[in-house]
Amino acid sequence: MATKPSKGMAVPAAMPDSSGAKAVEGVPVPTFEWMGLSAEWGTRIKPGEHGLRLSDLNVGIYGEVPEVWEDQTRRPRGALPRPGVPPLPYNLRHKHQMWAESAANLYEEAIQRRWIPATDVPWASLKPLPDDVERAVCQVCTELMQYANTEIEIITYWQDQMSYGYYEVKQFLATATFDCARLIEALRKRALSNGGGLGQESRGLVNRMILESRGGWTESAVYLYLVRGTYMMQVLKGLLNAAHNDAERMIYGKAIEDWSRHLTYGYDHLKYSISHQAGQADILQTLLGLGEVMMAAELQESTMRPALAFIFGSGIKGGRTIGMETYLHLVGDFVRNYVAICDWLGVPRAEMLHPLLKKYLEY
Amino acid sequence: MSEAPVKQQEYELDTSWMQHMGEWGMRAEPGKRGLTLTEIQIGSYGDIPEISKNMSGRPRGAGERADAYRVGAYGVRAKSEIWLQNATFLYEEALQRQWSSATDVPWHTIEALPDAVEEAECLLCTFFNEVEFVAGDVPARWVANTTPDFLEPRHVLLAQVMDESRHMDVFRKRALANGGGLMRMSGATSGFVGSIDLARDFTEMSTRLHISGEGAVLTMFRMGELFGQNEAEKIMYRLCAQDEARHVAFGVMHLRFLSETAPERREEIEFYLDEAEAQILSGVQNPAGTQAETAEALAILLGGGKEHYDEGHKKLLVIRRRQLKEYMQRVKTAGFGARFENGRSTVPQQYESAI
Numbered sequence: 001m002a003t004k005p006s007k008g009m010a011v012p013a014a015m016p017d018s019s020g021a022k023a024v025e026g027v028p029v030p031t032f033e034w035m036g037l038s039a040e041w042g043t044r045i046k047p048g049e050h051g052l053r054l055s056d057l058n059v060g061i062y063g064e065v066p067e068v069w070e071d072q073t074r075r076p077r078g079a080l081p082r083p084g085v086p087p088l089p090y091n092l093r094h095k096h097q098m099w100a101e102s103a104a105n106l107y108e109e110a111i112q113r114r115w116i117p118a119t120d121v122p123w124a125s126l127k128p129l130p131d132d133v134e135r136a137v138c139q140v141c142t143e144l145m146q147y148a149n150t151e152i153e154i155i156t157y158w159q160d161q162m163s164y165g166y167y168e169v170k171q172f173l174a175t176a177t178f179d180c181a182r183l184i185e186a187l188r189k190r191a192l193s194n195g196g197g198l199g200q201e202s203r204g205l206v207n208r209m210i211l212e213s214r215g216g217w218t219e220s221a222v223y224l225y226l227v228r229g230t231y232m233m234q235v236l237k238g239l240l241n242a243a244h245n246d247a248e249r250m251i252y253g254k255a256i257e258d259w260s261r262h263l264t265y266g267y268d269h270l271k272y273s274i275s276h277q278a279g280q281a282d283i284l285q286t287l288l289g290l291g292e293v294m295m296a297a298e299l300q301e302s303t304m305r306p307a308l309a310f311i312f313g314s315g316i317k318g319g320r321t322i323g324m325e326t327y328l329h330l331v332g333d334f335v336r337n338y339v340a341i342c343d344w345l346g347v348p349r350a351e352m353l354h355p356l357l358k359k360y361l362e363y
Numbered sequence: 364m365s366e367a368p369v370k371q372q373e374y375e376l377d378t379s380w381m382q383h384m385g386e387w388g389m390r391a392e393p394g395k396r397g398l399t400l401t402e403i404q405i406g407s408y409g410d411i412p413e414i415s416k417n418m419s420g421r422p423r424g425a426g427e428r429a430d431a432y433r434v435g436a437y438g439v440r441a442k443s444e445i446w447l448q449n450a451t452f453l454y455e456e457a458l459q460r461q462w463s464s465a466t467d468v469p470w471h472t473i474e475a476l477p478d479a480v481e482e483a484e485c486l487l488c489t490f491f492n493e494v495e496f497v498a499g500d501v502p503a504r505w506v507a508n509t510t511p512d513f514l515e516p517r518h519v520l521l522a523q524v525m526d527e528s529r530h531m532d533v534f535r536k537r538a539l540a541n542g543g544g545l546m547r548m549s550g551a552t553s554g555f556v557g558s559i560d561l562a563r564d565f566t567e568m569s570t571r572l573h574i575s576g577e578g579a580v581l582t583m584f585r586m587g588e589l590f591g592q593n594e595a596e597k598i599m600y601r602l603c604a605q606d607e608a609r610h611v612a613f614g615v616m617h618l619r620f621l622s623e624t625a626p627e628r629r630e631e632i633e634f635y636l637d638e639a640e641a642q643i644l645s646g647v648q649n650p651a652g653t654q655a656e657t658a659e660a661l662a663i664l665l666g667g668g669k670e671h672y673d674e675g676h677k678k679l680l681v682i683r684r685r686q687l688k689e690y691m692q693r694v695k696t697a698g699f700g701a702r703f704e705n706g707r708s709t710v711p712q713q714y715e716s717a718i
Binding site: 033062119167 | 371373374375376377380384385386387388389391393398399400403405406408420421424425426427428430431432434454455458459461463464465466468470471479482485489492494497500501503504506511517518521522524527528529531535536538539540541542543544545546547548549550552560659660662672673677
């Protein structure tokens with residue numbers, strides 16, 4: 001076997017081999033000039049206990065994840081470049097703009113934890129609910145569908161700007177948008193299969209805030225995961241607790257599994273960004289100051305508020321008392337979690353928390 | 364004397380939204396394939412608008428609000444621009460047929476190969492690792508640009524992004540699993556006019572990506588039995604072929620829908636097909652193409668070694684011929700078969716001479 005160069009320039013290990021390339025009529029004489037062109041040869045990765053996972057591939061140069069990836073082509077990390085290839089608009093080329101160490105493992109977990117709403121959800125378990133409860137469930141389904149749609153649209157906006165040097169993140173985000181599509185599908189099916197229908201659309205205060213964040217993926221991730229995502233997780237847990245049937249239990253339970261991955265990525269990425277980019281913590285403080293205003297406003301005016309209260313209170317009457325108390329406690333938990341995560345990230349918010357969010361800490 | 368019960372606080376809660384919901388009384392029932400997207404296309408929820416006015420991102424059929432923010436900025440709002448009749452089927456099949464490269468490919472069946480064969484396989488895998496996510500990045504961008512009223516095709520495209528992510532990963536794994544490594548990139552999908560990612564129209568992009576590019580790759584994957592050197596590779600190509608077939612089907616059926624519903628665009632589409640056909644065998648996007656260095660690698664794999672290059676090359680010609688044949692079948696199914704009869708397309712001649 002010809003010796004391969006271990007690093008650096010593409011150097012053919014030998015002259016193009018013409019020894020076996022006799023001219024055969026009708027067969028173009030091959031050049032084989034691609035042979036021997038590898039930056040690192042001899043890599044032999046074996047599957048482990050959980051198979052051959054993405055993170056197993058990070059050996060040698062293939063595992064070197066640079067802080068800046070200058071290449072604006074689709075060159076795979078570790079492959080040799082080719083001169084003359086025109087650039088593409090991969091504008092996010094710094095590791096701190098998207099990285100999370102957990103991305104590769106989260107990708108593999110997403111693949112393993114697949115579920116199919118059409119056949120895995122026990123739709124036969126749906127039984128008629130009182131009209132006010134069914135309306136509340138359908139309204140919440142509709143709102144959550146819009147949350148998921150917003151997540152799809154902001155991820156797909158940024159995804160094709162993310163450079164190939166950090167392919168683990170691109171791959172994970174592909175699973176995240178697939179999760180969103182699946183949740184939209186499951187919730188739509190729930191809303192249309194028990195005598196109800198879709199609810200009224202969300203006015204979209206926080207959706208708009210997420211979609212209008214254009215500074216960078218990190219800035220979008222702050223709103224998507226830290227603000228909206230932390231709240232959404234709390235809502236899903238509340239819904240699971242109050243589920244009326246096995247179908248709902250499965251949908252909400254699976255959504256919690258899926259969104260746990262999203263939040264793990266989001267928090268990990270924000271942590272990485274803050275610890276590797278000077279000034280990022282200050283930027284996030286500014287963004288969160290604005291984000292809390294929007295979140296507080298949405299919490300007050302959104303139909304999620306009455307709809308969740310009616311679910312937790314088993315109807316309008318109970319919703320106005322015990323249901324609303326449960327909802328307020330849920331939001332209190334959201335704010336507590338949000339503050340704790342901000343602290344962990346190095347962006348403390350406890351002292352600066354917007355008053356309209358702070359009030360929920362009483363619950 | 365009993366204690367008076369403590370009265371819980373009573374909150375005032377808005378219920379007006381209950382009067383502004385979507386159509387009510389829906390009872391979708393599971394069919395023989397479960398509760399699929401087809402089963403929930405009932406009542407007004409199954410009405411797909413010819414032109415969508417949904418700029419707030421609401422789910423199709425949801426009650427509208429006059430004060431909702433118009434955050435959509437969707438460029439794709441005409442049904443003819445993206446629709447296809449079997450979108451629900453393709454999406455549900457995608458969900459059913461997900462697989463894991465970590466555990467569903469029998470990596471343990473890979474054994475040491477002769478150097479030239481390993482290099483050939485690694486070159487092919489480097490190529491696929493590089494190009495597969497074009498078909499992830501680009502459809503993703505179009506999803507963000509498409510109104511949610513066209514939920515079904517959007518979902519198929521999101522499934523495609525997921526599939527391509529998996530393809531990107533499986534080929535990288537193969538390249539690094541058997542004593543080889545990644546090789547030199549091809550540059551096959553980079554930015555120049557007429558390329559997939561620079562298209563400013565969805566159908567133009569889909570013609571180039573689904574019908575031409577992925578069509579050629581699908582033919583190759585389907586013949587993975589011929590050049591896979593072990594069970595792991597054969598299964599890898601087979602699973603990828605399964606996914607790729609859905610992507611190609613999307614392109615074909617969308618083009619068919621467009622040709623039937625927007626006949627004024629037929630001549631424009633013919634030009635996209637002209638461009639695609641000019642590259643179909645000579646372009647570097649086709650790994651079996653005449654200009655692609657991966658073609659040499661394929662010939663080595665098909666022949667089982669450098670010493671059998673000419674035998675491998677003969678089999679490569681069979682692949683090219685099949686690529687052309689299957690391309691013509693797809694374009695006919697899409698409703699543009701006349702181009703092969705009226706002399707516009709040179710593909711029939713290419714097919715005849717590709718022996």
